[in-house]
Amino acid sequence: MNVAHGNPGITGDIRTADIPAVRMQGITKNFGANRALNNVDFSVCRGEIHALLGENGAGKSTLMHVLTGLTAPDAGTIEINGYTARITSPAISRRLGIAMVHQHFALAPALTVAENLALDIPCPPSSGISKCLNYSPLREAGSALSCAADLGWKMDPHARVSSLSVGEQQRIEIVKALATDADVLIFDEPTAVLIGDEISELFEVLRKLADRGKAIVLIAHKLSEILAVSSRVTVLRRGERIAEAHTQHVTAVELASWMVGDAAEVASRPFSADLENSSQCPPPELICDADNITVLGNRGETAIHGLQLQAKAGEIFGIGGVDGNGQTELAEALVGLRKVSAGSLTINAKRTGYIPQDRRRAGLAVSMSVSDNLLFDAALLQEYKRGPFLKVRSLLELSADLIDKFDIRTSSAKAPASALSGGNQQKIVVARALLGDPDFLVAVNPTRGLDIGAARFVHEQLIAARARGAAVVVISTDLDELAAISDHTSILAGGTLLPYTAGKTRSSELGLLLGGVAGKRESSDAN
Amino acid sequence: MQTEARTRRPVPAPVRIIALAAAYSAGLIVLLAVTFAMLRIPVPMALKQLWVGAVGSADEGHLYAISSTLVEMAPLMLAALSVCIAWRAGLFSIGAQGQILMGALAATATARIASAAPIPAPLITFMMLVTGVAAGAAWGALAGLMRVKRGVQEVISTIMLNYTALHIVSWLVLGPLRARGAYRTESDSLPDGILFARLIPSAWSDHIQTSLHAGVLLALFVCPLVYIYMFRTSAGFQLRVLGANDEAARTAHYPADRLKISAMALSGGVAALGGVIQLLGSATGSLSAASFSGNTGFTAIPAALLGGLHPAGAFVTSLFFAGLTQGCRNLEQNTGVSSVVIYVVQAAAVLAVVGIRAFRQRSETEAS
Numbered sequence: 001m002n003v004a005h006g007n008p009g010i011t012g013d014i015r016t017a018d019i020p021a022v023r024m025q026g027i028t029k030n031f032g033a034n035r036a037l038n039n040v041d042f043s044v045c046r047g048e049i050h051a052l053l054g055e056n057g058a059g060k061s062t063l064m065h066v067l068t069g070l071t072a073p074d075a076g077t078i079e080i081n082g083y084t085a086r087i088t089s090p091a092i093s094r095r096l097g098i099a100m101v102h103q104h105f106a107l108a109p110a111l112t113v114a115e116n117l118a119l120d121i122p123c124p125p126s127s128g129i130s131k132c133l134n135y136s137p138l139r140e141a142g143s144a145l146s147c148a149a150d151l152g153w154k155m156d157p158h159a160r161v162s163s164l165s166v167g168e169q170q171r172i173e174i175v176k177a178l179a180t181d182a183d184v185l186i187f188d189e190p191t192a193v194l195i196g197d198e199i200s201e202l203f204e205v206l207r208k209l210a211d212r213g214k215a216i217v218l219i220a221h222k223l224s225e226i227l228a229v230s231s232r233v234t235v236l237r238r239g240e241r242i243a244e245a246h247t248q249h250v251t252a253v254e255l256a257s258w259m260v261g262d263a264a265e266v267a268s269r270p271f272s273a274d275l276e277n278s279s280q281c282p283p284p285e286l287i288c289d290a291d292n293i294t295v296l297g298n299r300g301e302t303a304i305h306g307l308q309l310q311a312k313a314g315e316i317f318g319i320g321g322v323d324g325n326g327q328t329e330l331a332e333a334l335v336g337l338r339k340v341s342a343g344s345l346t347i348n349a350k351r352t353g354y355i356p357q358d359r360r361r362a363g364l365a366v367s368m369s370v371s372d373n374l375l376f377d378a379a380l381l382q383e384y385k386r387g388p389f390l391k392v393r394s395l396l397e398l399s400a401d402l403i404d405k406f407d408i409r410t411s412s413a414k415a416p417a418s419a420l421s422g423g424n425q426q427k428i429v430v431a432r433a434l435l436g437d438p439d440f441l442v443a444v445n446p447t448r449g450l451d452i453g454a455a456r457f458v459h460e461q462l463i464a465a466r467a468r469g470a471a472v473v474v475i476s477t478d479l480d481e482l483a484a485i486s487d488h489t490s491i492l493a494g495g496t497l498l499p500y501t502a503g504k505t506r507s508s509e510l511g512l513l514l515g516g517v518a519g520k521r522e523s524s525d526a527n
Numbered sequence: 528m529q530t531e532a533r534t535r536r537p538v539p540a541p542v543r544i545i546a547l548a549a550a551y552s553a554g555l556i557v558l559l560a561v562t563f564a565m566l567r568i569p570v571p572m573a574l575k576q577l578w579v580g581a582v583g584s585a586d587e588g589h590l591y592a593i594s595s596t597l598v599e600m601a602p603l604m605l606a607a608l609s610v611c612i613a614w615r616a617g618l619f620s621i622g623a624q625g626q627i628l629m630g631a632l633a634a635t636a637t638a639r640i641a642s643a644a645p646i647p648a649p650l651i652t653f654m655m656l657v658t659g660v661a662a663g664a665a666w667g668a669l670a671g672l673m674r675v676k677r678g679v680q681e682v683i684s685t686i687m688l689n690y691t692a693l694h695i696v697s698w699l700v701l702g703p704l705r706a707r708g709a710y711r712t713e714s715d716s717l718p719d720g721i722l723f724a725r726l727i728p729s730a731w732s733d734h735i736q737t738s739l740h741a742g743v744l745l746a747l748f749v750c751p752l753v754y755i756y757m758f759r760t761s762a763g764f765q766l767r768v769l770g771a772n773d774e775a776a777r778t779a780h781y782p783a784d785r786l787k788i789s790a791m792a793l794s795g796g797v798a799a800l801g802g803v804i805q806l807l808g809s810a811t812g813s814l815s816a817a818s819f820s821g822n823t824g825f826t827a828i829p830a831a832l833l834g835g836l837h838p839a840g841a842f843v844t845s846l847f848f849a850g851l852t853q854g855c856r857n858l859e860q861n862t863g864v865s866s867v868v869i870y871v872v873q874a875a876a877v878l879a880v881v882g883i884r885a886f887r888q889r890s891e892t893e894a895s
Binding site: 379 | 755764765767772774775776778
């Protein structure tokens with residue numbers, strides 16, 4: 001471990017001039033035999049943005065769940081503004097001025113912005129029946145909406161949440177947290193769902209909030225973002241606090257090595273070189289040929305229109321763009337889950353692998369065991385069947401192999417998939433998609449919400465599939481990811497592909513291409 | 528630590544489920560004892576009456592009571608298995624009662640038609656089983672079809688189909704299927720050759736005719752078959768994935784619509800088998816709306832739920848419920864304590880189990 005000072009991981013002098021808004025000491029939490037947190041210290045002061053960094057399953061979320069009263073710690077103390085607090089429920093945490101902006105939004109899509117904001121505002125018990133009969137969400141949401149105006153956000157209180165972009169939905173969550181007069185704001189991987197400008201806008205808001213004296217905890221994976229926005233950083237690894245440092249004193253390489261425990265593994269973009277070397281393949285065979293296809297969305301709207309796409313064997317075709325421009329529909333059409341209503345789509349593949357966008361909704365049955373989840377596809381293969389019966393033993397061997405090979409961290413193959421961290425859940429989905437060496441692979445946001453180690457692993461798997469001669473289509477909102485692994489790139493905007501060559505243009509300029517899309521989006525929001 | 532956890536052998540599912548079902552059943556007895564105490568019914572006496580009703584006593588012998596309990600169990604267990612299949616597929620079917628009726632009805636109609644021709648009795652029995660199961664499967668598939676094609680909630684359609692089945696039976700036993708030359712509103716009595724054979728020679732039980740019949744064995748044989756289907760076949764695996772997350776099943780290219788319809792059909796067939804077995808195991812084999820208006824199909828739902836929607840669990844809980852029913856009859860006959868008390872406690876126990884489930888799910892997700 002390359003830590004500058006003798007004391008492992010504590011670099012520099014952490015000034016504690018004023019009393020921290022939150023000080024957690026010696027927090028320990030076990031889940032069964034699994035030690036999620038081991039004697040972890042953490043503090044955050046007013047006016048600072050404190051980043052909490054770690055791989056999936058490192059204990060970041062658990063630590064914050066302790067602070068927000070969702071999880072009771074086995075040992076340790078919490079001080080809020082210098083006073084010892086016993087946080088036994090989310091309500092207490094909220095009363096103490098702690099609010100969390102979750103990665104998965106807790107919004108009612110069918111309700112309007114104002115209604116969603118009003119939902120979160122407690123009705124005083126003294127309010128009489130006349131108020132109940134005369135309930136106005138708009139009035140209740142008034143203070144929350146003024147918080148939004150303070151931050152310079154224009155929010156249409158009457159817009160339905162389902163009609164808003166992910167970034168706008170996140171703003172509602174932020175406003176909800178602010179409206180409770182919280183002093184401590186916890187952001188759980190807020191950038192995971194954002195792209196391009198939305199991220200820098202969010203960071204500006206974070207800085208603004210810190211300047212106003214809020215204490216901000218930022219749970220994050222992406223090192224560049226942490227370096228850009230935070231003032232202090234704490235690194236967790238497998239439930240241990242590995243390091244705490246002022247951000248200005250550390251480099252990305254240091255952070256990454258603390259996080260994964262091996263500096264050598266963390267070269268930032270290791271793939272471009274491999275790509276150049278391995279491109280002398282036999283003449284590429286056309287695996288997927290989409291000619292002028294039109295695909296309808298769930299409500300019968302045209303999601304994909306007149307799209308041309310050719311994916312060749314031994315190539316990774318990257319498709320970027322903002323969520324909601326037909327990504328899901330295109331992916332489902334390519335893997336045969338959705339009908340193509342016009343044009344022709346030829347798939348010349350014996351086996352197609354699919355990494356769906358939303359693992360919890362479409363990828364996993366979280367109440368079933370890890371082993372069962374790994375076998376969704378195997379259960380259909382002749383190889384694992386004898387007549388209608390499953391070859392249970394070879395299936396169990398297969399799932400044990402996959403757990404090993406993909407380093408899925410679970411207490412047992414029989415544990416429910418819901419007990420796994422997001423990254424390990426994603427590994428299940430990836431393992432399944434790659435089963436039986438597919439010659440056509442469609443991956444949508446394959447590394448969303450994954451830490452460096454896991455994301456790198458997924459990329460390696462995609463590259464390996466490509467090297468094996470598979471045609472790989474990666475649809476992702478992470479433009480850097482696409483630039484790093486793709487042979488060809490395109491932008492999916494408004495249901496069609498815009499030609500674009502990655503590598504020649506910097507990702508900031510790619511953003512300009514997206515700008516046209518973003519402009520359209522804003523104008524439609526104004527209505 | 529991880530490899531250690533991985534190599535630790537987990538308790539096999541059937542053992543765990545049976546233990547769970549047994550624990551729930553034991554809890555139910557505690558609940559009953561408390562309820563008796565609250566109602567100022569002497570607890571030891573009441574529990575003893577229940578016990579004697581379910582398994583008999585040394586003075587009266589055990590064979591009679593135990594056979595009655597097993598006969599009571601057979602259709603209940605099949606209905607509970609039917610609930611397991613449907614609910615595991617994510618289909619909240621309430622239709623076991625209607626499927627039982629349709630099974631018994633089709634079997635009766637078959638018997639009526641076949642007895643006109645010179646067909647040997649065992650073959651008629653077999654034909655009754657086949658047509659009964661087919662009718663139940665069709666009745667179940669109907670709800671599945673409506674779900675898939677028209678989005679009709681199976682909860683509603685199966686409840687409605689229960690009433691439909693009941694009234695079809697009432698009408699047929701009043702009209703076309705009414706016993707010839709009889710005034711009763713029931714179908715013909717069946718000859719002994721067609722009915723299931725009694726298994727225990729009356730010499731063993733002081734010459735009292737015990738009711739244990741071959742159909743109970745048939746039911747017990749189906750229980751492991753359902754287990755094999757659910758946990759050892761590809762179709763059963765797909766069915767469970769579908770029930771756990773139908774979007775994931777669709778994404779894995781499972782034929783979701785076909786699976787739903789076939790799960791409903793299978794569920795209907797198994798419940799209907801219970802109906803045919805009940806018919807062929809009865810003393811006369813005649814069908815009437817009254818004799819089949821019990822609530823086996825509804826009791827099956829708590830039985831299946833308490834059994835963890837697992838065939839082994841369904842076996843344990845339906846055996847327990849059947850014993851409880853027999854015990855209640857005994858209690859009511861000998862002491863006048865209404866059997867309603869028992870049903871109230873049963874319902875309370877189900878609510879408690881649902882509560883425990885919710886609590887356990889919460890603590891599981893907390894760990895993530």
